[in-house]
Amino acid sequence: MLDATTLLFIFIIIIYILLRYSTEKKIFPGPKHFINLPNYFFDIVLKISNKNLRNNLLKVFFPESFRYIELTVPLASQYYTSKYGDIVQVNLFNQPTIIISNPDFADYILRRNGKNYTLRFGNSLGLEYLGMKNKGIIWNRNIQRWKYQRLNFFQKALNNKLLDDAKYISNDATDYILKYLEKYEIQINIIDIMDFLRSITFTITCHLFLGLPIGTISIEKTKYYVNSIVEYFKAWEYFLLKPTQFYDENETNKHQKSIKQLNDVVNEILSKRDMNNNCLFINSLLNALNNQQITKEEMNQCILEMLIAGTDTSSVTMFYFLLALSDRNELEEKLLKELKDNSYQTLTNGLKESMRFKPVGPVIMRCAINDDIYNNIQIKKETNIIVNLVDMHRKNEYFLLGNQFNLINVEDKDLSNTNNEKNVFLPFGIGPKECVGRWLAKIEMEIIIEKLILNYSFKRANGTKTLEELQTRWDIAQQPTHPGYMLIQKR
Numbered sequence: 001m002l003d004a005t006t007l008l009f010i011f012i013i014i015i016y017i018l019l020r021y022s023t024e025k026k027i028f029p030g031p032k033h034f035i036n037l038p039n040y041f042f043d044i045v046l047k048i049s050n051k052n053l054r055n056n057l058l059k060v061f062f063p064e065s066f067r068y069i070e071l072t073v074p075l076a077s078q079y080y081t082s083k084y085g086d087i088v089q090v091n092l093f094n095q096p097t098i099i100i101s102n103p104d105f106a107d108y109i110l111r112r113n114g115k116n117y118t119l120r121f122g123n124s125l126g127l128e129y130l131g132m133k134n135k136g137i138i139w140n141r142n143i144q145r146w147k148y149q150r151l152n153f154f155q156k157a158l159n160n161k162l163l164d165d166a167k168y169i170s171n172d173a174t175d176y177i178l179k180y181l182e183k184y185e186i187q188i189n190i191i192d193i194m195d196f197l198r199s200i201t202f203t204i205t206c207h208l209f210l211g212l213p214i215g216t217i218s219i220e221k222t223k224y225y226v227n228s229i230v231e232y233f234k235a236w237e238y239f240l241l242k243p244t245q246f247y248d249e250n251e252t253n254k255h256q257k258s259i260k261q262l263n264d265v266v267n268e269i270l271s272k273r274d275m276n277n278n279c280l281f282i283n284s285l286l287n288a289l290n291n292q293q294i295t296k297e298e299m300n301q302c303i304l305e306m307l308i309a310g311t312d313t314s315s316v317t318m319f320y321f322l323l324a325l326s327d328r329n330e331l332e333e334k335l336l337k338e339l340k341d342n343s344y345q346t347l348t349n350g351l352k353e354s355m356r357f358k359p360v361g362p363v364i365m366r367c368a369i370n371d372d373i374y375n376n377i378q379i380k381k382e383t384n385i386i387v388n389l390v391d392m393h394r395k396n397e398y399f400l401l402g403n404q405f406n407l408i409n410v411e412d413k414d415l416s417n418t419n420n421e422k423n424v425f426l427p428f429g430i431g432p433k434e435c436v437g438r439w440l441a442k443i444e445m446e447i448i449i450e451k452l453i454l455n456y457s458f459k460r461a462n463g464t465k466t467l468e469e470l471q472t473r474w475d476i477a478q479q480p481t482h483p484g485y486m487l488i489q490k491r
């Protein structure tokens with residue numbers, strides 16, 4: 001026989017469960033938990049100093065947050081997408097988080113109602129360490145300051161004149177770095193292709209935006225600066241999301257040093273610039289500083305962000321394309337023939353396909369500024385949004401051979417993202433917070449690859465894997481885990 005206390009206990013549990021389910025609001029599909037601890041338990045668990053106990057409790061009661069701490073954002077997102085479909089809602093660090101690879105929903109968030117999602121989410125202290133808190137444009141969570149800096153410095157500078165200049169600057173920058181090819185050699189004719197390509201895009205960025213004519217920065221310095229950018233990316237990944245309780249002292253110190261190093265690089269570059277330059281980006285920033293419209297910290301962060309955004313993305317994409325070519329003789333022959341005839345279809349599609357197959361930005365992270373509704377389901381203010389580009393770009397309904405690198409996948413896909421609600425191909429994002437450098441990226445990548453392919457052949461070397469087998473780390477950026485080595489030979 002059950003005693004009165006047990007009966008009362010069972011009664012309370014039943015009432016609790018009934019109440020919970022009867023009041024539950026309509027939400028997107030996603031993991032359900034039998035026990036939903038109130039959010040403040042999350043903060044209590046985080047405070048537990050015993051690491052094992054803390055992790056085990058998180059694993060049981062806040063499994064999604066634990067997965068995002070353990071894995072990277074794109075990997076954890078992919079896990080939930082593959083389990084629950086193209087719209088998933090999880091609870092991440094006490095915040096509802098929607099993972100989207102549904103093209104209509106992605107378009108709604110990024111473009112149709114894009115104004116409501118011009119913020120990104122991240123750990124506040126982490127952003128402060130990075131110098132991104134309320135500064136610059138990439139992760140600035142002060143909407144007014146983001147808009148002001150994006151419009152007046154980034155968008156203003158990236159005008160048609162700059163895009164025209166970019167054509168010959170990209171050509172000259174490639175020539176400049178090629179002159180010092182041996183500096184990228186690890187063995188005779190075998191080069192570290194990633195460093196080589198990064199040096200080209202870095203040289204272009206410095207010329208177009210910072211008033212540093214090609215040749216002003218020595219190759220040794222270029223390599224040092226490029227390396228500082230790569231190290232900043234690592235710090236970015238480390239600090240962006242995880243709660244501070246998960247910081248490791250040594251790691252934190254190491255990444256802080258990398259952040260300082262890149263900030264020092266910015267100051268060094270500033271001091272080297274040609275005072276008579278007519279670069280709109282740097283000159284507008286300096287004018288705004290003189291007129292006290294921005295602070296020195298804001299200015300430096302804008303420069304730093306131009307360096308990180310402008311250098312790595314295009315060079316990694318070009319590396320993926322060169323890798324694809326090195327194992328596809330027919331494609332390489334076709335490209336070569338077309339380029340000799342001044343025809344650019346294979347070049348354009350090859351770069352598009354590289355961005356589809358391995359998008360350098362595997363996810364787009366955003367955050368709702370105000371309450372919103374999609375398909376009659378409420379999206380509360382401050383809901384995190386993760387657009388899973390990797391998954392969206394592989395959907396067989398939209399891409400004929402989604403899981404293969406094949407130019408047929410992108411022949412009918414446009415980079416200009418018209419007002420089509422089924423924008424399935426979004427390597428640069430779309431809407432008010434889309435990539436500001438998309439047209440520059442297209443121009444510089446086409447000029448650099450054209451020049452390289454017409455004059456050199458590239459083959460994988462020293463254990464560098466094929467594009468399909470290549471291990472990449474999915475984080476803020478999808479980058480190769482190991483250096484890429486290629487045999488480069490004059491045609």
Ligand code: HEM
Nearest residue numbers: 138309310313314317361428429430433434435436437441
């Ligand atoms: C292949 C080359 C590139 C790819 C694939 C790429 C991709 C992206 C993506 C996916 C975003 C996030 C968009 C969103 O949230 O909707 C982004 C943002 C951004 N990109 Fe690019 N990008 C490339 C090249 C460049 C270049 C060359 C520059 C600079 C000249 C640049 C500057 C930026 C900046 C400043 C942002 C942040 C914009 C904001 O948050 O307001 N990107 N890019």
